[in-house]
Amino acid sequence: MVGDYAVIALYVAAMIGIGWVGMRLARTKSDFLVAGRRLGWFMYSGTMSAIVLGGASTIGGVGLGYTHGVSGAWLVLTIGLGILALHAFFARRLVKLRVYTVSEMLDLRYGGSSTVIAGVVMWGYTLMLTVTSTLSFATVFHVLLGVPSAVGIAIGGSIVVLYSVLGGMWSITLTDIAQFVIKTIGVLLVLLPMSLVAAGGPDGLAERVPPDFLDPTSIGGATIVTYVLTYGFGLLIGQDIWQRVFTARSPRVATGGGLLSGAYCLVYGVAGALIGTAAKVLYPDLGNADDAFATIVAELLPTGVRGLVLAAALSALMSTSSGALIACSTVTTTDVLTRLRGASTDVRTNRITTLVLGVVAIGVAMAVDDVVAALTVAYNILVGGLLVAILGGLVWKRGTRAGALASMVVGSVVVLVSMAVHGLLANEPIYYGLGASLVCYVVVSLLTPRTDPEVLAAWDQRTSGAGPVPETALEDTVGGGR
Template sequence: MALDLFVVLIYAAGMLVLGYYGMRRAKTHEDYLVAGRNLGPSLYMGTMAATVLGGASTVGTVRLGYVHGISGFWLCAALGAGIIALNLFLAKPLLKLKIFTVTQVLEKRYNPMARQASAVIMLADALMIGVTSILAIGTVLQVLFGLPFWVSVLLGGGVVVVYSTIGGMWSLTLTDIVQFVIKTVGLMFILLPICLYRVGGWDQLVAKLPASNFSFTEIGWDTIITYFMIYFFGILIGQDIWQRVFTARDEKVAQYAGTFAGFYCILYGLACALIGMAAHVLLPNLDNVNNAFAAIVKASLPDGIRGLVIAAALAAMMSTASAGLLAASTVLTEDLLPRLRGGKQSSLSINRLFTMLTGIAVLGIALVVNDVISALTLAYNLLVGGMLIPLMGAIFWKRATTSGAIASMTLGFVTALVFMFKDGLDANTPIYYSLAVGLVSFVLVSLLSRRPEASVARAI
């Protein structure tokens, strides 16, 4: 596989070169964190789609397609629907606020204590989003090139850490555009048609799989609803996604280009599910279904072409890994670090330092976690369970109070943890019970505490 390895190395070198160009454009604090708030439609659409579609969306959806058939696309569908809703309904008010983090909305509506409490939850979520894609990178490199898992994680993840650290959001934007093109061509226009050809065409795929594999509800309504509860709402309040919204030149760019990105995510999910279905026909006895993507690439593609598709998969994973990494670093430098420095705001050099340190932490966590969808579910359970209710209340309910928000964050976060430990990461109970407990505590404590004087709802 020397030719494939050469193609992947060329791709990795290209990402580092783009990172260097991003570094040259990131001359200010605002450039580094939100690309100067100046992205047009093409750059915005590409970076938004690339951010959402990462390791869990690619490797995870192929796995879901392998196990559940076409209904495996619902994970990406929930993400795409969240992108559409965010850009159509929330982008306009968010752009007016000129902020850097989700938690700044809570400070405007409540007080600095709410911002600090929510920053801890947001940090955990952003870290795990980075970890899921680094895990996927490691899995692909391990299976295809026979490298030890820890070497795969450090090599693939190391490239992400370097280009994210040196150029921040400008590096992410430039690499995301190239990654968007590569993964679209590699996965949708090369891997999918070749897999269908190897199976014998669509008619043979239908003939060799049970009819249930072509049902859009085979995965189960409970799972579909849970995907929307976790991923749809997670997109609406995730720091990595909001930070992309803040890069838009104006609200029209966000609304039109962002909506297009959402529909692209849904189509991408369908393509990955079909690849998984073809893999089930061609490789029916996989020992580990988590390796379905890497296995079908290795088995069905010739040398050289295989390297291009590997690069496409790495493109999807690296874009989301870098988004989670920069999001975690931004929460640290904008929300938590100033508290320790007496209110002093971070500089460009501080941003770079903490992005590097956060990257090292993400690589360390990736070495001890081994399931991409479970890691992503953990992140979104904590985020939605702890943050959705107080954040939506901050925007839409004038009677909400700081005490209610903090009670909701704390109890929702703890409830999600308890039920994930009790029932497992794949259970539906963590998200349902955490939202229920968060809502009840938010409303009751807000009604029993003093009414706030100011409301960010008026500003929005």
């Protein structure tokens, strides 16, 4: 394993070094939170792919392939479809808004302060996403070093917190590009072909698996629909995803780069399912499907190459963890601290907030064994409570602030009650929550006065790119001034 350790050590050192470079670039609030809104096609596409293709897409995607065959690709496919839909229909307008958070968008669209509920839900979602991603480090570092879970969480979490605090979104973007390249080489160009060859090639694979492993829908229609509603729609409105959209240099870059990223996700999803299917042929008696990735890497690949692929898995975890951490920090500083202080935060405040939240996430990850249920709660409330108000504001001018607030409250309550009745992991909560939220949004909006024409006019100006540049986009000094 000496060669593997060397590759991993080089990777970790590179991530910290890139974080140091990012610190020199992060001189303003805009630099720290949205990379100065200066990313071009390649960097935008790479960082968007890195944030959405994390441990669940890599280790979990291979595990689903091990259990369900090619239909195990649907989890990642719905992520790719969500990214494609976001960039095909909404990204251009989001870039023109020049805001930092989803809650700021709601304020602009509906007028007044519509963000309390949205801010609380988004903060909980991004924090739990950070915790879940941090918890995943336990598995990788246990495989690498044989250390206890808490030590693995501390090592991986500390690396992410360090480079995130140093340079904010610039450091995260630069490390994401490196991680994107490593994942592409390690998973698509190394592990996928070697797995298929070891399993006897496409023909040999088809002969050695059950027939349903080659059925693209064998995972079940209900599961596919739930994936679309939870993950596909969740990607349309998540703060961690929108914050990457805000980094684009122009609406054209966001649209083109995002569509490339969505297509990449589709390829990645199919690759993971095929690797998992090959693992089923080679190692049919694994006790846990999630062990398929680590098993096929450890047993099939030679030293050095094995280290590269493990670095690819580590890359997947770090990109998601750092993206969730900076999103949680942004919601905290922009939607909470700014309102409490009555003034914009500066880079120093953002760094301190990111550090504190990173330490909290590491501590929570060490204190629990499994936060999947908590993350499911956050995702269900995110989609069931906020999706209608956010997308409704983008596509329906008759939607009102009262309708948005009613849909957020009712949708969130229905999701919580449904989870209590049907179980945290049931499919029903997301269906009932979305349905109730949609009905409330439409009915209350139609029964209440239209949104102030001046508010709508300002919104139309901003989304067309013809309006004045907002104050938040002009904050380009350490002190937050102009």
